[in-house]
Amino acid sequence: MGESPVRETLKTRLGFLLLAASCAVGLGNVWRFPFIAGLYGGASFVLVYLIFLVILGLPLMVMELSVGRAARQNIGKAFKTLQPKGTYWNIYGHIGIGGNYLLMMFYTTVTGWILAYFYSSLRGELTGLSSAETQEYFSGMLTDPIGMTFWMILSVVIGFVVTGIGLRRGVERVSKFMMLSLLFLMIALAVNAITLDGASEGLAFYLLPDFGRMMEQGAGAVILAAMGQAFFTLSIGMGGMAIFGSYIGKERSLPGESVRIVGLDASVAIMSGLIIFPASFAFGVSPDAGPGLLFVTLPNIFNQMAGGYFWATVFFLFMSFAALSTVIAILENIVSYWIDFWGWTRRRASWVNCIALIILSMPTVLGFNVLSDIQPLGEGSNILELEDMLVSTTIIPIGALIFVLFTTTRYGWGWKRFIAEANTGTGLKFPLVVRFYVTWILPLIIIAVLISGYWELLKS
Template identity: 55%
Template sequence: MKRETFGSRLGFILISAGCAIGLGNIWRFPYVVGAYGGAAFLIIYLIFLVILGLPIMVMEFSVGRASQKSVARSFQSLEPKGSKWHLFSYGAIAGNYLLMMFYTTIAGWMIAYFVKTLSGDFVGLSAAGVQLEFAAMKADAFPQIGWMVLITAVGFFVCALGLQKGVEKVSKFMMTSLLAVMVVLVIRSVTLPGAQAGIAFYLQPNFSKLMEHGLPEVIFAAMGQAFFTLSVGIGSMAIFGSYVSRDRRLFGESVSITALDTSVALLSGLIIFPACFAFGVNPGSGPDLIFVTLPNIFNSMAGGQIWGAFFYIFMIFASFSTVIAVFENILSFGMDLFGWSRRKSALINTFLMIGLALPCILGYNLFSGFQPLGPGTTVLDLEDFIVSNNLLPIGALIYLLFCVTKYGWGWKGFLAEANTGSGLAFPSKIRWYCKYVLPFIIIYILVQGYIVYFS
């Protein structure tokens, strides 16, 4: 059966960027930038994005395009005979399922908050009242299951329609809509009275904060953010490499995807920080920023219900673009491993994913006594820890070593694939860096991630 291909270069860039643009990137990135010195931290982050994230993204795309397979079969197609690189495929497959086991729940929360905001459920509530509303939502399993089922069913339905007619068409609409909504929200946020203080906090270099946290901590934060923002390591990017033509070099395409991902992250900060400072609210971090802090801001804002609804539409597009991208990878596992049709794989995985996602939701109510990583932790925390702190960095290291060592695909094979076509070429002279420096950076992120998490 002939491999499907994208209908356009723009489709490839937007879908790949949609996979990279995740919810954590949108709400975590602005906070990290502000906490570690604004533009001063941003400079360090951008350096690591280029020297750490970009090379691995190019390698993952190259493995996908050369093999014309998902991660379920790509290593088998390219590895030297008798080698065992393909064993990582099982970890990568598990990583994609684990990611969606909690991501579909959070995406469901976005829909729930859009409905709550538009219907005025937060109007008149104090900060404590909004916090209680969030807690009550998590404690009630059935509505969450409904939203999760909706996200899962619609996501796989889009994938079942085909690469061009479903995934590419819908992703193009969502990504362009996301960017349009972002522009509207940025204009509204930066024109609020008192917004200038938030802009200064976010973008004005503050080198004293760099020194306050210590340079090693700041560098690790920049490394971690640069590494995780591009979603490399479990083959969720490789699948799109397998669909792209050989007309363009993959380094130039990766630069475009990285630039779009970073632009969305930067713009999200221009939505959140000016609004927080305009209403005297601590920006906070993590889920509380999206689900507790911002509803309080919308309560205080003229026309807040409408602006709040716009914001959660933006978050729905951001989350659903990632869901569709990873679902496409999951769907391809059934096609590559068992020869299923696209529709059969979508149908089977719809029911499988609904079942697999239930523990995350039930971890906030029925299974709330199960605290796997210590007091206060949930099933979601465990799933996220396995993916973010283990499978992503380990997977990135495997892709890297596979492409640079003679025991894997090798530097010549990788470079020939990456530089096929027109556009920006991957620099051949940095092999020494990719082979001897980059692996140690990834190992450092892996080990330091454990230290930070458990301390």
């Protein structure tokens, strides 16, 4: 195990905020959030989601950022640096990094789909297709192992080229550009959607709470869904936030920075709904269209829209930025592990892992075609769904629970050290009055999310 080189730092505070937000902002915001909100009743779900984003996501983000900034290391080494002698919290550090690999093994494939759709939209290949032809186009893409492999490799290579260039010149600069471009494109898409004829019904569904509709789904089901969405959208539990905490100074308190990151994350999710729901209602599409919303339903909507070619291209460009910004942020966590724990150079860590991740991602690609007979979660399932389940239902909630226990109990880093680190600097402070909540109630909420995830899996 080699010695780590001098710690790199981010150049600007804006760079930190946008980079941390890019780790949180991804397909969970712009793809999963709208169809989950549609499924669970629109505005009432959004309201419950925002509540859980504050009471669940916000304290967890402060905890993870604090561990990273205090240790100034990746979680592969941070727990070992901060843990009391004779304890073994550091074991999770390596498991968390393994979760990052597992996430990228399927996320790069989905990112490849989005890049392929952007390219196809740019070429006009999606223009004028009927609903059946759009479905056939997507199915054709999944059954083409060579095409899928190309787009997956492209997403991996783009991510590792950026990380290999450097933290400031590559990761920070590119992420700032992508996030600012993403926000600009979202505003343009939302303005177009809400000005469509018939969009007002979609806006009412999305912005005016109807608790009667919520009760139809079952209050418990809506609360669990909102809790799960708030939990998973921030990418907390696998060290993604800890690594960016390790790159910043102590001038600003971490609760204030966390509020800004969570605010950016929530804004992107809400804006996604302002794109999806007005357009869906304007063209008579069900707001709970499900996972096929992005690749089948939306292309059909764009084909009915004036200037559909332009808006489809802009939309998939925006989606490409959302997906790639997350890829870059997660790959930075992987690269930093090899720099911190093994003493590798950034360039070596980037290219070795680029080759490794391409190989590791191949089962996901082939799971839709050559290996489609492998159905690990039952009939009709695929390898991607197994990997997603392991990350979302298992590693992320367990990791979040580890961070809570590590920062609040005397068996870990401890409450006093956590509070001292979190509140160092100017800005909003972590309120001491919530100690009972974060020590006793928050772990129970995380355990509820963990159990409900497996309960849903067993029911399906």
